[in-house]
Amino acid sequence: MKKFRYFANRSITQRLFLYFLLIALVPLIIVQGITTTVNERALTKVVQGSTEAEVGSALSSMERSFSSVISICDSIQNDATFQKRMRTNYDSLEARYSEDLAGDMDLASTIGTHSEIYGLYLLGANRLCCKSNTNSFISDDFRNDYWFSDTMAKRTASWTSFHEESYVVRTSHELFISYCCPYVDKATGRVNGVIVVDIEEETLTSAISQNMLEGGFFLLLDGNNEPLYQTKNDSAANALLPRVIDSISAAGSTQPDAATVLVNDQCLIVFQKSSITGWNLVGVIPMTSLNAAQDATIWLAVSVSALFALISLLLSSYLSDKFTSPILHIKTAMKAVEEGDLSVSLMPVGQDELADLTRSFNRMVGQLRELVNSVYEKQSQLRKSEFKALQAQINPHFLYNCLDSIVWLLRMERTDDAIRMLQNLTTLFRISLSKGRELIPLRSELRHLTSYLAIESMRYSRKFDASVEADESLLDYTSLKLMLQPLVENCIYHSISLEKPFIHIRIQVQDDGDQLLFRVSDNGAGMTPEELQALRDKIAVKPQIRDASAPVDPYSESGGYGLKNVNERIKVYFGEAYGISIESEKNVGTSVTIHIPKMQEHDL
Amino acid sequence: MSNRAKTIFIVILLCVLGWSVFRLADASRGAAQTQAVSSAEDDRVRVALSLGGDLTPWETDLIDDLSQSCAAQNFELVYNDPAEDTASWQLEDIRSLLEQDVRYLILCPSDNSMLGEVKTLADSKGVSIILVASDLKLAGECTSMIYINGYAEGELCAKALLNTYGTTRDCHIIEIYGPEGSPIAASRDQGFRAAISDYPNLHIMKTCYGGFSQLTAKNAIEELISANPKGTFNAVFACGDEDGLGALQAFKIAGYNPGTDVSIVSISGIQDTKKAIIAGEYTATVESSRHLGSVAIAIITRLEAGEDVSKLFAMPFRLCTADNLSAYEPTLY
Numbered sequence: 001m002k003k004f005r006y007f008a009n010r011s012i013t014q015r016l017f018l019y020f021l022l023i024a025l026v027p028l029i030i031v032q033g034i035t036t037t038v039n040e041r042a043l044t045k046v047v048q049g050s051t052e053a054e055v056g057s058a059l060s061s062m063e064r065s066f067s068s069v070i071s072i073c074d075s076i077q078n079d080a081t082f083q084k085r086m087r088t089n090y091d092s093l094e095a096r097y098s099e100d101l102a103g104d105m106d107l108a109s110t111i112g113t114h115s116e117i118y119g120l121y122l123l124g125a126n127r128l129c130c131k132s133n134t135n136s137f138i139s140d141d142f143r144n145d146y147w148f149s150d151t152m153a154k155r156t157a158s159w160t161s162f163h164e165e166s167y168v169v170r171t172s173h174e175l176f177i178s179y180c181c182p183y184v185d186k187a188t189g190r191v192n193g194v195i196v197v198d199i200e201e202e203t204l205t206s207a208i209s210q211n212m213l214e215g216g217f218f219l220l221l222d223g224n225n226e227p228l229y230q231t232k233n234d235s236a237a238n239a240l241l242p243r244v245i246d247s248i249s250a251a252g253s254t255q256p257d258a259a260t261v262l263v264n265d266q267c268l269i270v271f272q273k274s275s276i277t278g279w280n281l282v283g284v285i286p287m288t289s290l291n292a293a294q295d296a297t298i299w300l301a302v303s304v305s306a307l308f309a310l311i312s313l314l315l316s317s318y319l320s321d322k323f324t325s326p327i328l329h330i331k332t333a334m335k336a337v338e339e340g341d342l343s344v345s346l347m348p349v350g351q352d353e354l355a356d357l358t359r360s361f362n363r364m365v366g367q368l369r370e371l372v373n374s375v376y377e378k379q380s381q382l383r384k385s386e387f388k389a390l391q392a393q394i395n396p397h398f399l400y401n402c403l404d405s406i407v408w409l410l411r412m413e414r415t416d417d418a419i420r421m422l423q424n425l426t427t428l429f430r431i432s433l434s435k436g437r438e439l440i441p442l443r444s445e446l447r448h449l450t451s452y453l454a455i456e457s458m459r460y461s462r463k464f465d466a467s468v469e470a471d472e473s474l475l476d477y478t479s480l481k482l483m484l485q486p487l488v489e490n491c492i493y494h495s496i497s498l499e500k501p502f503i504h505i506r507i508q509v510q511d512d513g514d515q516l517l518f519r520v521s522d523n524g525a526g527m528t529p530e531e532l533q534a535l536r537d538k539i540a541v542k543p544q545i546r547d548a549s550a551p552v553d554p555y556s557e558s559g560g561y562g563l564k565n566v567n568e569r570i571k572v573y574f575g576e577a578y579g580i581s582i583e584s585e586k587n588v589g590t591s592v593t594i595h596i597p598k599m600q601e602h603d604l
Numbered sequence: 605m606s607n608r609a610k611t612i613f614i615v616i617l618l619c620v621l622g623w624s625v626f627r628l629a630d631a632s633r634g635a636a637q638t639q640a641v642s643s644a645e646d647d648r649v650r651v652a653l654s655l656g657g658d659l660t661p662w663e664t665d666l667i668d669d670l671s672q673s674c675a676a677q678n679f680e681l682v683y684n685d686p687a688e689d690t691a692s693w694q695l696e697d698i699r700s701l702l703e704q705d706v707r708y709l710i711l712c713p714s715d716n717s718m719l720g721e722v723k724t725l726a727d728s729k730g731v732s733i734i735l736v737a738s739d740l741k742l743a744g745e746c747t748s749m750i751y752i753n754g755y756a757e758g759e760l761c762a763k764a765l766l767n768t769y770g771t772t773r774d775c776h777i778i779e780i781y782g783p784e785g786s787p788i789a790a791s792r793d794q795g796f797r798a799a800i801s802d803y804p805n806l807h808i809m810k811t812c813y814g815g816f817s818q819l820t821a822k823n824a825i826e827e828l829i830s831a832n833p834k835g836t837f838n839a840v841f842a843c844g845d846e847d848g849l850g851a852l853q854a855f856k857i858a859g860y861n862p863g864t865d866v867s868i869v870s871i872s873g874i875q876d877t878k879k880a881i882i883a884g885e886y887t888a889t890v891e892s893s894r895h896l897g898s899v900a901i902a903i904i905t906r907l908e909a910g911e912d913v914s915k916l917f918a919m920p921f922r923l924c925t926a927d928n929l930s931a932y933e934p935t936l937y
Contacts, residue, residue, distance in 0.1 A: 097883035101876065105853050133848060134818055136661045136875035171661065172667040172685065306621035313613060 003483055012327060016320035024312035028305055036301045040294045044268070047213055047290060051270040051283035054208070058218070059272050059281045062205030065116045066159075066179075066276045069197045072110060073157070073181045076122060076195055081106065086124045086193050096127060103130025118176065118200045121168045122183065123148065124193035135169035141163055142168065142194075147180050147471040149195045157181040159277050161228045166198050175201035182493040201210070205229065215289030221271075223278035225249050236286065240267055244284055276372075279300060330361050342369040384570045405459050424451040434481055438573065441601065442509065442516070443475040449507065450486045456492055463503070464498050464522075470509035477516055478599050480569055487520040487592050488561030495524020495590060503589075514598050515578075523593035527584040539564045563592065570596060649708070652701035652731075653683035656694045656714020657783055657816060660846055661874040662892070663712075669897025670710070677905050682706060689783060689815070691715035698722055702729045708907075710900050711746075712736040715785040719745045720775055732907065734900050740789040743915050748897060748903050751918040754788045754871075757890045758795025760923050761841055761869040764888035765806060766799075767925075768839075768867045775806045775839045775867075778828060780814035780821050780851060782843035784843060789816070789843040796841055809837055814847030821850030829858045838866055845872035845889055854879055862886065873924055881929050895921035 010018070036507045076082050085103055090096035107120050111132045120132040123142050131137065147160065147167055160178040167173050167178060176198045183193035208218045208231060217232035225245050230237060245271055247262045262269040268290060271282040291362045326349065342365060348358040402425055409418035431448035434440050446468060453466045466488070484507060491505045503524040510517040529536065567580040574596050584590035630771060651674060655663055667683065674681040682704055684697050694714050701709065709731050716739060723745050726733050735746035738754035769775040779796070779833025782789025782859055789797030792885040800806040810828050814821035821842065828837070840855075842848035855862045862868060870877065880886035899917055904914050 094883045097879040098885060100882055101852070101883060101885065102856070104876070105856075133875075134661060134849070134876065135664065170661065170664050170668065172664050173671065303621060306617050310614065310621065311616045313617065 007355065011318050011324075013324040016323055017316050020316035020319055021312055023317065025309055028308050030311070032305045035510060036298055036316060039297045039301075043293055043297060044290060047216075047285055047293070048261060048268060048270065051216070051268070051285060052261070055218075055270050055272050055281050055283045056260050057273055058205075058208040062204055062281070063274055063276050065199060065204060066112050066274070067114065069179045069467075070157075070181075070276070071198065072114065072117070073179070073195045073197065075159040076107075076120075077181075077184065077186070079110075082183075082420055084120060084212045085128055085130075086122070086126065086127075086183055087185055087187065088594040089126050090128070100129050103128065104132070106130070107132035114200060114484060116203050117197055118174075118203070119169055119196075119198040121196040121198075122193060123196065124183070125152070125190070128193070131169060133169065135166070135171065138166075138170050147178075147196075148194050151182050152191050155182050155184075155191055159222075159279075161222065161226070162201055166200070167275075168196050173324060177201065177204055196595060201229065205231070213285055213289050213293055215319075216283065216285040219244065219282040219284060221245065221248065221280040221282060225280065227280065236288075237284070240284060240286060243267070244269055244282060248282065250278060290604070323354075326358060333361065333365075337368070338364055342372060378465050378572055381568065401459060402455055405455075410564060417458065421455055422453040427451040428455065432482060438481050438569075439478045439599075439601075440481045441475065442470065442477050442479040445479040445484060446470055446475070446507075446509070446579045447482065448482065453488065453505075456488075460492060460496075463501065464492060464505055465502075466505040466507065468507045470507075471511065472508055474511055474516065476600055478601055479516070479518075480566075480573060480596065483570070483594065484518060484520060486566050487594075488590075490562055491520065491522040491524060491590070495522045495526070497525035499587060500524045500531075511598070512595070515595050517596050518593060518594040518596075521589060526586045526588045526590055527585050532582065535563070535584075539567050539580060539582070566594075570594065606860030608754070648678055648680045649904070649908060650680045650682055650704065650706040651708045651710065651901070652698075652704065652706040653681060653712075654694060654698050654701060655683070655686050655708045655712050656691070657686055657689045657865030659685055660844070660872075660874075662845075662854065662872050665894075666712075666897050667716060669895060670901065671897075673898045673901035675787045677901055679901065679904070688877055689714065691718050691785065694718065695721065696769070699725065702726065702731055705788075706731055707750050708732050708734060708747075708771035708904050710721070710734045710736065714783065716742065716787045717785070732904075736896065736900075738788045747907070748913050749916050750893075750895050750899055750903075751916055752896075753787055753918060753921065755795035755798075757871045757892055757921050758792040758797070758843075759799040760793075760795075760921070761871060761888070762796050762806070764869045764890075764923055764925065765839055765841070765867060766803060768887055769805060771803055772805055776809040776824060776837050777807065777839040777841055778825065778837050778851070779808045779811040780824065780840065780842040780847040782847070783815045784813075786843075792843045806839075807843075814842060814850060816844040816846050818850040818853070822854045823850075825851045825862045826858070829854060829860075834858075834860075836935065840866060840868040840870075842868070842870035845870045845874045845877040848886065848889070849876055852885060856885075869926060873922075881924060881926050884926065888923055888925045890921055891924050892921045910932035 013531065024114045082103070085099050088099070090099065091224075103122060107122060111117055111120050118133070119135065122128065122130040125143065127141055127143070129137055129140060129142070139145075145167065151158065158180055160167075160180065162175050162177050164173065166173055166176055178199075179195075179197040181195040181197075182191040183195055184190070185192045205218075205220075215236065215548075217230055217237050219227060219231075219241070220229040222228050226240065227245075230241075243264065243266055247264060248271055251262060257272075257275070258272050262271075266287055268285040268287070269282060270285075271280045282372050314433055329346055333346055336344045342406060344365060345362050346358045348355040348362075349510050371475045402421065406418045406421050406425075407422065409415075428448060428451045431440070431444050431451070436442070437515045450468060453468075457464070457466070488505060488507065491503065495503050495505075500523070503522045505520065505522045508517075508521075510519070563580055563582070571578050578595050581595075582590065583593070646717070651670075652665070653670060655666075657663075663686075670681055673679075682701060684700070686697075687693060691714050695718055698709065698711070698718075706729075709722075709726055709795040710724065711733055713735075716737070719735075719742060723733065733745070735742060735749045735753065737749060738752045740749075740751065741749075743749045765775055765777070776801070779793070781793055790831055800808070809830075812821075812824035812828060814824060820915075825840070840848060840851045842851060848868050851868055852862050853867075855866050860866050862880075863883075867887040868880075868885075869888045869890075870880055871890040873889050873894070877886055878887040881889065899919065903913050903917065
């Protein structure tokens with residue numbers, strides 16, 4: 001599990017690299033393993049099969065030569081001229097030499113196109129010496145040579161083993177195999193000479209391919225399993241010989257037309273017996289050679305595997321880097337965004353999923369940038385609105401007028417009124433501050449409003465009166481600070497006219513489902529539809545992005561400023577669904593309605 | 605995987621790759637390498653022999669003689685049996701022999717025109733040439749020259765015919781010439797022609813190509829016999845015994861009695877010719893340059909000993925006729 005955790009904790013580049021490497025190497029190793037195993041078995045079969053084919057082919061080629069030799073000997077045996085020559089006792093050297101030379105011509109023509117035969121010699125007990133080639137005889141009397149007397153005595157034909165130089169003529173250091181056949185007088189049945197046929201070793205063994213597995217060799221054994229010839233004569237081959245001969249001897253009689261295969265711990269033996277000579281042609285593959293060939297296969301497989309592994313490693317590295325490079329770029333960009341840099345942007349490459357991801361990232365960063373800008377602007381606007389609201393409350397004119405009124409009350413020795421006015425002013429400013437909070441209980445908002453009304457009623461007692469209607473159950477709901485005072489102030493400053501010198505201001509707070517409804521209405525001068533529309537437009541205008549540090553002059557604003565400010569603050573705090581609506585009729589009055597969500601302090 | 609780990613992995617794989625390739629090469633070399641190692645070099649003097657033309661009894665005798673003489677001196681003889689009767693084959697043969705670390709080259713050229721190139725090749729390898737030739741002017745092209753006096757051998761053949769036909773009886777000769785470009789055959793021919801030019805009764809009726817080959821000569825003579833009335837020819841001069849034996853066969857097949865109807869003379873002195881002479885079917889042969897191999901190895905032995913050797917060694921020759929060949933000679937070619 002630790003290993004898996006270790007693997008899971010690796011980076012995506014590292015994991016991809018390892019995945020690629022595993023995908024490339026695991027099948028490669030499995031395939032190479034299987035191939036090597038199969039090859040090892042196949043190699044043994046191929047070597048065995050090819051050796052069988054070589055042995056069969058070489059033996060049949062050799063047997064063709066043997067057959068021709070036997071056939072030629074038969075034809076000489078059955079030739080009347082040769083029979084006469086062999087039967088004749090030559091009384092002079094001249095006569096014998098003359099017959100020799102005539103016999104030479106006849107033997108040469110008998111051989112004809114049998115190029116596999118190096119020399120055909122007819123050697124008589126009467127010292128007749130005929131030959132088919134132009135070589136010189138090594139003697140003019142062979143009767144005492146062992147092969148001659150042996151053949152004469154045994155009266156059977158035999159094949160000699162390979163021997164250097166011909167038994168009969170002078171040669172230049174060549175190897176021969178000879179067929180010695182008794183020449184039988186067809187008249188008497190006596191043996192009166194020997195036919196000798198020389199076949200060059202090169203000619204006979206040319207059919208034996210030298211293209212054997214390194215270390216392997218062919219071996220020709222006579223009927224007694226004595227070695228006649230071997231294609232390799234080094235110490236390794238000679239060391240194997242006794243074991244090979246023992247194995248073949250132990251195998252006993254075999255099918256003459258089919259190869260026999262023997263396997264022991266030292267070598268693979270394939271042999272086939274000649275039906276003409278009884279010789280065995282043997283192909284020997286030492287196990288060391290077979291193992292060396294198998295080793296070569298294995299090491300070839302290992303070389304190829306290592307090469308492929310190297311290529312896989314480099315490709316895996318390249319591909320994992322290539323695939324993860326866009327992800328790493330996104331990761332780096334993400335980190336930059338995380339650190340607050342929203343200016344980053346990536347260039348998508350291609351049309352694949354990673355390019356889509358890059359584009360999505362760019363879109364996300366763009367939206368984030370817009371959101372942050374929006375929030376920033378809203379905050380900026382809010383701060384400005386709050387500042388203006390506060391500034392409105394501490395309007396120097398209002399403060400000056402209040403203080404001036406207090407001074408006059410004191411001069412008129414209306415101390416109690418002065419104190420009451422001062423208390424109301426104090427309450428007004430205390431609630432305005434509210435420890436910096438924007439949302440305050442409705443109770444506080446209404447108290448702030450009543451303090452304001454008390455102050456203004458002292459100043460304008462003959463011009464308006466006011467009533468505040470709010471159910472006790474609503475007083476704990478929260479309200480936006482200083483939300484109602486600008487509305488009442490508008491009534492006082494804009495609804496009193498010559499036609500309406502005294503107005504009644506009615507402030508109502510009502511439960512409207514999940515909302516609170518505030519209505520400030522008066523029966524004052526009212527507005528014409530055009531004035532009402534202009535005021536509505538002014539309130540509805542979205543706040544402009546302005547430099548927060550730019551000075552704001554509240555006195556430059558017309559009468560709608562207070563309403564606009566309240567409307568903006570409501571929308572900032574509660575959303576676009578909430579705000580102010582105004583109804584007014586000229587000379588009838590004006591009614592301003594506010595909707596805000598119904599929330600208690602613990603909901604915040 | 606870190607770069608360091610990758611590098612280590614690559615190095616390991618390269619090591620595996622290198623080792624496996626090394627083992628692969630090692631396994632492939634296998635037994636061949638073992639065999640190569642087992643053939644030890646020896647420091648014996650290596651003597652090369654280059655022959656042109658087919659392997660005739662004369663050449664077989666030369667090889668035998670050289671082999672025995674080399675063995676006696678603990679020299680090593682290297683040679684290749686002639687595969688083709690061409691100067692280009694012999695040049696290739698010489699090139700291959702000179703690559704075998706030989707110290708001496710015994711050269712029997714099939715064509716004297718190759719000598720310049722052979723000398724250059726031999727000089728570049730520091731090999732001394734023992735030249736077997738019949739042209740005295742070539743003595744400067746070699747370390748030492750074994751001279752075969754082909755001209756005198758040809759003259760001796762003419763003398764044998766003169767002995768048979770005398771100076772009055774007509775002798776209508778077929779001349780069988782040897783291989784094209786063969787300097788020895790050419791000199792024998794020149795000697796024979798020069799010798800008979802003094803005797804008007806000895807004249808060459810026809811010439812034909814034998815090429816030191818029994819079969820070629822036999823076929824050529826058969827053509828001439830069948831193309832001319834019987835009795836047109838009564839003598840044959842052949843540059844080599846093989847050609848003469850081919851002519852002997854052709855005449856016997858055609859019903860002639862060689863030795864009686866036709867006199868055949870040739871040069872070499874091989875066994876069959878001598879048997880034919882004893883059988884009374886052949887007039888004479890000039891036994892040429894016996895024991896040439898022994899002479900060549902004697903020269904090399906003296907050179908190896910640091911002794912001065914003569915630039916020229918002339919080989920002896922003799923005429924063999926029925927008068928001086930009465931029995932088998934074990935030293936016949």
